[in-house]
Amino acid sequence: MPSSRFPIPQGTLDMLILQILSLEPAHGYGIAQRLEQISNSVVQVNQGSLYPALHRLEQKGWLKADWKQSETGREAKFYALTRSGQKQLRVEKDSWARLTGAVQLIFEEGTEQ
């Protein structure tokens, strides 16, 4: 494995999936590709953990899934955000912002000394 790529931080995969699906519904493979593109190949997503995450989010009611025709003409399972999924995304974004803000603050304090 190329070592220049970081493993994705724990707990953030769900948030990223929700974010990607908030733009438009997508199937699993599409989400995997988008994750690669968006993160400029810096973040490494283990494709094996994508599907358990999708199913977990579906069980929680944040995603709904439908079998639809994909761009290749074959049927694929498309995931879309539900209303409670949108709410969850806002919550997660908010807490992420607060977390990174706090980490930033700690770093700044460290440089002042």
Next chain:
Amino acid sequence: MKRILNWFRLRRLEDDLDRELQYHIDRRVTDLIQSGLPEPEARRRVALELGGVTQVREEVRDTWLTRWLRDFVYDLRFSARSFRRSPSFTATAVLSLALGIGATTALYSLVDQVMLRALPVDHPERLVLIDWNGEQRAEIYGSDNVMSYPICQDLQQQKEFFDGVFCRAATSVILSTGEEPRVTAAELVSGAYFSLLGVRPALGRLFSNDDDQTPGSSPVVVLSYDFWKNQFGGAEDVVGRKVLVNRNPMTVVGVAAPGFRGIDVGEIPSLWIPTAMASLVPGLNDAMLDRRTAWVQILGRLKQNVSLTQAQTGLQPWFKAMLEEDTRRTNLSKASAERRRQFLLSTLRLTPAPQGHSPFRNYISRPLWVLFVTTAVLLALACLNVAGLFLARGSARQRELSTRLALGASRGRIGRQLLADSVLLAFAGGLLGVVMAPFAVRALIAFLPSAPIAANGLEASVDTRMLLFTFLVSMATGFLSGAAPALQACNKSLASSLRKRAGTAMGGLSLRRAMVTTQIAFTLILIIASGLYVRTLFGLLAKGPGFDTSSLISFTVRGAQDSNRLIRQIHEEIRSSPNTQSSALVQVPLLFGGVWGNPLTIQSTERFVTDRDVQLNAVTPGFFATLGTRIVSGRDFDEHDSRPLNEGGRRVVIVNEAFVKRYFGGRSPLGAHVGMGSRPDVKTDGEIIGVVEDISYGSIRERWEQAYFPQGQNYFGSVFYVRFRGTAESAVAAMRAILRNADPTMPAPLFLRTLDEQIDRSLNTERMLAALSTAFGILALVLSLVGLYGVMSFVVTQRTREIGIRLALGATRHSTLWLILRDALVMIAAGTAIALPCVWALGRLVESQLYDIKPTDPLTILAATLVLCSTALSAALIPARRASAVNPTDALRFE
């Protein structure tokens, strides 16, 4: 919730996931090929990226079901498959569990119905029975916990503690509803009865306080729902109809709500009558308002925030005052100082009565508990057996389990798998048990003693409480029988068991030995119990009632108009019937459980009062001859004695040998005088004119002091005893014909049966205990023999090689036999050593049900131990002989 729903659509979810993953793989492979990778390389990359398709699938499945639920489903499937492969093992295990669970469930159903279930009324938990604790000094009518009616009226004024107080008395009346009159169970109740219990009418109205004001003023009845359905066909216009109760016209005012069947599970009334009409009941007459006549049970409903103890303490001042006042009232004022002191020591006792009041319950609860505990023990034996089977199977599966462990299964996981096995078996057993239970309950109900007229309220039906009980018991059974094998599997050292060759694993042998020892101990206890009960039954049957019961029938006549004259006429006809050898009338029937008892005052050389109640009865001349009871000295009554006093009759008394022994020290009592009662003013004007042999009165168990009065002076009975010629059937038919001819409006005679049959009925409880404990003992014996045999066969298989070597080195067949048998003997001896102290400790529980035999009777214990040891040894001998027949060459080549 969603996860549980997922369980039911697992198949679809799996299919979906497969398609989804397949789509991903195909797309990725295509993309990689397009970017220039050769196909095999592309496929390898995809698999690597995903980290194993199986792994992904597993992880996704975890999101569908909670982990343990999913595992459990798989475990159950696996168990079911493995059970299907070994049907004989499965059948044995399920059947033994089903027997255990079925028997326990059946007994639980009875225990629940008789003892645990609260009445179907409002807030039964606040009902209390109010009862006299001490010397009541009253004439007692009826059974258990009775007090006088005026006390109930007094208590109704205690509004500080009670929402209300009501009284009731079980009775039977002759009811005619237009057809043939019939003796029917009824309950006399005070006006507040229904409203305090919160029972509503299904039709018309129920009683109110107005129905209970002035004695004799309220000729109304309320019917029970079942009686209305059965007797009146559920007719809507039943309200307002007239019925005859003991030949008095009364009006039906309502029908009680369905499901309400009085407050005594042992005697279900068909109709309710206000206590104000108690004078209809023969015997009680005008004693209803007498303070020294106790005939009602009194129950109260405690106020919401009053505790039982508060009420009990709070009521004592009033009660003490009432006692003081009572001593100044006529009857008691003449009692001796000692008796008055005892009377004044009485207190009022309150006991919780959410299940109502039932003499039947008081009587039957001890035997039922004993049987219930026995079935629980039986179930425990079955559990041990199944656990033993599992252990044996577990050692056969040792390699499979070791392999699974080596492949990474956790020990807990394997333990759970084994537990799933036993839980599945237990539920199969439980299901079968529930199917069997109602039949067992029906058989048990037939065994239980019943009240003479009223039916008891016991049913052989499956209800939620019973199902819940079975579910819990099956669960517990599953865990109990699976725990040992599961723990065993978890504790194995992996390396050592993989290194061992198949068939040499020792498979929890010491655990199985301990279990067989326990089984033997339990079984011995059960066999001893059944021995005691059987000997009690046969002892009682052998002893008999003290008179010749062959060719003897008895019956009770009730409801004859102008009864004394008619009964005399009937008696004449019976006497002249060709079927009759001899006949007599008595006041109280024999062997029905009840007796008429009272202290007597004796005047011989000095005047004294008997130190305990004497059993009394009033009989016609020829009674002793009819029964075949010998007159030891003096003479029988004659017609002259039966005449009223003002027509030249004399007061005479016949006593029995026990009476003479206790009060005359064996001297002749002839010529001495006795009087009824213990008060100083009792007239001792009855002369003892004869002594008879002892006979049983209430039950076969007892031979008490007895005294007989001639019928016709103060006492009239209507119980006939007839010694007949020919067959019992023809005699019964002849009696029926005579009664019908004498008065067609009279209800059919009650309890028309032979004395042999009556004895059988009076021994119902004893027979039930003997039969059931024997059945349980045999079952337990079979279970533990199977267990012992299993262990011994296992041992022999294990040691075949060793035995072969021993034989090759010159051991004799005898010493080999002994080698194996010794093992069994140790278990049997240990089991016996555990059982005997338990028998000694448990003896007190059953002592009251035994007759003429101690719970530690050495003969019974010796016989039971012999039975157990000999059968157990024969069970062990089969595998032992196999061991001694081993061919050394075969044994060494074995495996």
